Amino acid sequence: MSFIEVTGLRKVYRLGQEKVYALKSINLRIEKGEICCILGTSGSGKSTLLNMLAGLEKPTRGDIIINGVNIAKLSERKLAKFRQENTGFIFQAYNLIPQLSSLENVGMPLMFKGWSRRKRDKEAKKMLEAVGLKSRMKHRPNQMSGGQQQRVGIARAFVAKPNVVFADEPTGNLDTKTTADVMELMVKMCREHNLTLILVTHDLDIAKYADRIVHLIDGDIHSDEVNKAVYDPFADKVDDKSKQPAS
Amino acid sequence: MKLFDMIIMCLRNLWRRKGRTLLTVIGVIIGCCAIIVMISLGQGMNAAMDNMLASWGDLNAITIYGNSRYMWVGDSNSNSEDRPSLDEDALEMMKNLDHVETVFPKIEVDSNYVTVTAGKNGRYRASWMEIYGVDFSALEKMGYVPEQGDYPSGDDTLHTLVFGNEAAYQFRDTKKRGQNSYTYKQMLPDGTWSEPFFDPMTESVLIYVNNMKKQNDDGTYQSGGRAYEFKMTTAAVLEQDNDWQTVYSLMIDMDLAKEIINSYNRLNNVKDAKDPEFSQIKLWVDDINNVDAVETILSDLGYNTSSMASQRKSMQGQLGVVQMVLGCLAAISLLVAAIGITNTMIMSIYERTREIGIMKVLGCFISNIRVVFLMEAGMIGLLGGAIGTVISYVISAVMNTLGSDTFANMFGIYTDGSSPISIIPLWLVLLALAFSTVIGLISGFYPANRAVKISALEAIRNE
Incomplete structure (x- = not known):
């Protein structure tokens, strides 16, 4: 059994009299540790698919089984519990709480799990160190650049040691240079912890970081192929070092 | 969280x-x-x-009125003949009621029955004195405080008398005429109180039973003879308090009051004379909030009750x-x-x-x-x-x-x-x-x- 199994997933919105099929019938299996990119233009249904995978939206029809649990059928409370234990989320607009320091922002998912302040601060500190923001722990989001904010967002997504991390256009608000930094960080963290990452984007440059690219067009899977030339910056760096030690 | x-x-x-x-x-x-x-x-x-x-009266107290001939206590709706009598049995029953702490029965000697005199040859005379027969041992508990003298004590208190604060002012000087024969308590210009005609603590007082057949010119009655005269000694004059009933009256022993009433009935050949009953019983209840309950029990039994608590309500x-x-x-x-x-x-x-x-x-x-x-x-x-x-x-x-x-x-x-x-x-x-x-x-x-x-x-x- 795959880590994520989606079968016959359909989502229909009603716009007045008209029915809009956001997703027609999606079947998808994603393995543990896989970095999967859902690629598509706006309106292709990619965000809808992600929202349903993350349990933010109920499907019209179909099942979503993550880690053996059919999340389409969970109650609100159990879904919240499921999110606490299994998922991390990275947003395009970072969605940090403006009144909280980055340390507090990162600690939030642990707070919802009922951890004590000291325990979660310790964990959040580790996480911020891992994303290279050790010196920004007391800063508020508006005192940081977009790239820094998104790194706080990444730290927050990974802090609770989830099984799967969802990223919705994580670099949509960032410039090219920062985009590369952030993507590299995300991929590195996933590889380190052997996490599943589901990445939604319309950007082919970003898709190249993924093991697998699912191309969505008008609510249907147009293509689903393994990325033969995975852009793995760390693998490259190891290679670079061995080949050209003094560059 | x-x-x-x-x-x-x-x-x-x-x-x-x-x-x-x-x-x-x-x-x-x-x-x-x-x-x-x-x-x-x-x-x-x-x-x-x-x-x-x-300031009008004790909030914890209930007063039960007997079958008085005065209408001011009776409610006009019910026939006072139907009321249960306030005898020793009734007193015992009230004593044993829940929440009742103290009972204070009174026997009222009709002011018409006796004449009270003091001084040499009965110079000072009170013809309409209110006299109550009480239980002397309960006086202190009832909050009566002596201004002069002390609470009656000793084995024989049958001929002991307690003066209400202004009782001595009720006596008239028979040797004087007109306004001069009366006195009343008032504040004098030097700030002291006016004195009555005699000092009740030193003068002996005589209570005699009126012989209704022998009336004097001034409307008073003559004594029924030596057998109907009671020589009294005064134990105390009470402080002014808020019991308007006792301020102007005398208190004597319960047994003496009964004896006086019986003597009067004998002397004047009153027919169908009954044993004297209590004219009034005052109950003290342990808590102001229980007054209502106790009063309800008693009024349901047919007693004529009154309390500050019912007014308060x-x-x-x-x-x-x-x-x-x-x-x-x-x-x-x-x-x-x-x-x-x-x-x-x-x-x-x-x-x-x-x-x-x-x-x-x-x-x-x-x-x-x-x-x-x-x-x-x-x-x-x-x-x-x-x-x-x-x-x-x-x-x-x-x-x-x-x-x-x-x-x-x-x-x-x-x-x-x-x-x-x-x-x-x-x-x-x-x-x-x-x-x-x-x-x-x-x-x-x-x-x-x-x-x-x-x-x-x-x-x-x-x-």
């Missing part, structure tokens, strides 16, 4: 929009002050009323209406404050839509979100209640010092001038705090429900 984290989150949210929080809290403060002050005025009125009633009823009107006015202001809280909380939901959405996506239970919102609303209520209580104490103190009269007239409140017009008991403080907190929670209920219904998806939309 830990409770501590929720409290921190709640306080942080309140602090974040402190201006608006402050305004909402002020609303609650005003409402809370209004309620506390209004109720404290009611408490003041009650206290003033109790003071007034206490009817007065409380009238005051209750005034208090209710005041309370309602105050409640309106708290209602407005409650709407203010709801309004503030709804506003804050609109501002925090995104934040709530993020919390949901990150795995926050909706019950936690609800609790945080309710806490914020409750905190506004509690804060308003606490500050309101402090301010109420200030207002209350100001009203009490600035003079009762001004405010009493302003609000049309009854006051006796001596007790404070505004009283804030501890229970009122606790009630106000609890009430304003509950009001806050109730006001926060609807906004909290709206908050948990916010869709996580809507909240985190990218635009």
Whole structure:
């Protein structure tokens, strides 16, 4: 059994009299540790698919089984519990709480799990160190650049040691240079912890970081192929070092 | 989420929009002050009323009247013949009632039956003296305090007499004529009290039974002879107290009173003479709140009862209406404050839509979100209640010092001038705090429900 199994997933919105099929019938299996990119233009249904995978939206029809649990059928409370234990989320607009320091922002998912302040601060500190923001722990989001904010967002997504991390256009608000930094960080963290990452984007440059690219067009899977030339910056760096030690 | 984290989150949210929080809290403060002050005025009125009633008589006492021929005690509706008699059995029954602490029976010797004289050859004479037969040993317990002398004591108190404070002034000097033959108690220009014609503590006093067949020219009666004369010694003159019945009268031993009544009946050949009954029994009840219950039992048995408590009840009823009107006015202001809280909380939901959405996506239970919102609303209520209580104490103190009269007239409140017009008991403080907190929670209920219904998806939309 795959880590994520989606079968016959359909989502229909009603716009007045008209029915809009956001997703027609999606079947998808994603393995543990896989970095999967859902690629598509706006309106292709990619965000809808992600929202349903993350349990933010109920499907019209179909099942979503993550880690053996059919999340389409969970109650609100159990879904919240499921999110606490299994998922991390990275947003395009970072969605940090403006009144909280980055340390507090990162600690939030642990707070919802009922951890004590000291325990979660310790964990959040580790996480911020891992994303290279050790010196920004007391800063508020508006005192940081977009790239820094998104790194706080990444730290927050990974802090609770989830099984799967969802990223919705994580670099949509960032410039090219920062985009590369952030993507590299995300991929590195996933590889380190052997996490599943589901990445939604319309950007082919970003898709190249993924093991697998699912191309969505008008609510249907147009293509689903393994990325033969995975852009793995760390693998490259190891290679670079061995080949050209003094560059 | 830990409770501590929720409290921190709640306080942080309140602090974040402190201006608006402050305004909402002020609303609650005003409402809370209004309620506390209004109720404290009611408490003041009650206290003033109790003071007034206490000055009229003992609040814990019930008086049971016997079959007196005086109509002023009987209620005209029922035939006094139907009443159970106030005899020794009745006294025993009352003694054994629950909550009854003390009983104080009295036998009234009809002022028509006897003449009291004092001085040489009976120079000073009181023809219409009220005489009560009592239990001397209970005098102290009943609150009678001797001004001169001491409580009657010893084995033989049958011929002992206790003077009411102004009883000696009831005697007339038979050697004088017109106005000079009377005296009364008054304050003299030098600040002392006027003296009666004789000093009851030194002069011996004689009580004789009237022979109704031998009338003097002045309308008084002659003695029935030596066998009907009782030579008395005075043990005490009582202090002035609030028992108007005994101020002008004499108290003698219960047994002597019975003997006098029997003697009178014998001397004047009264037909169908019955054994003397108690003219009145006074009961003391352990607690003012039990007076009503005891009185109900007795009046159900057919006794003619009266107590300050029953008067208190009817007065409380009238005051209750005034208090209710005041309370309602105050409640309106708290209602407005409650709407203010709801309004503030709804506003804050609109501002925090995104934040709530993020919390949901990150795995926050909706019950936690609800609790945080309710806490914020409750905190506004509690804060308003606490500050309101402090301010109420200030207002209350100001009203009490600035003079009762001004405010009493302003609000049309009854006051006796001596007790404070505004009283804030501890229970009122606790009630106000609890009430304003509950009001806050109730006001926060609807906004909290709206908050948990916010869709996580809507909240985190990218635009």
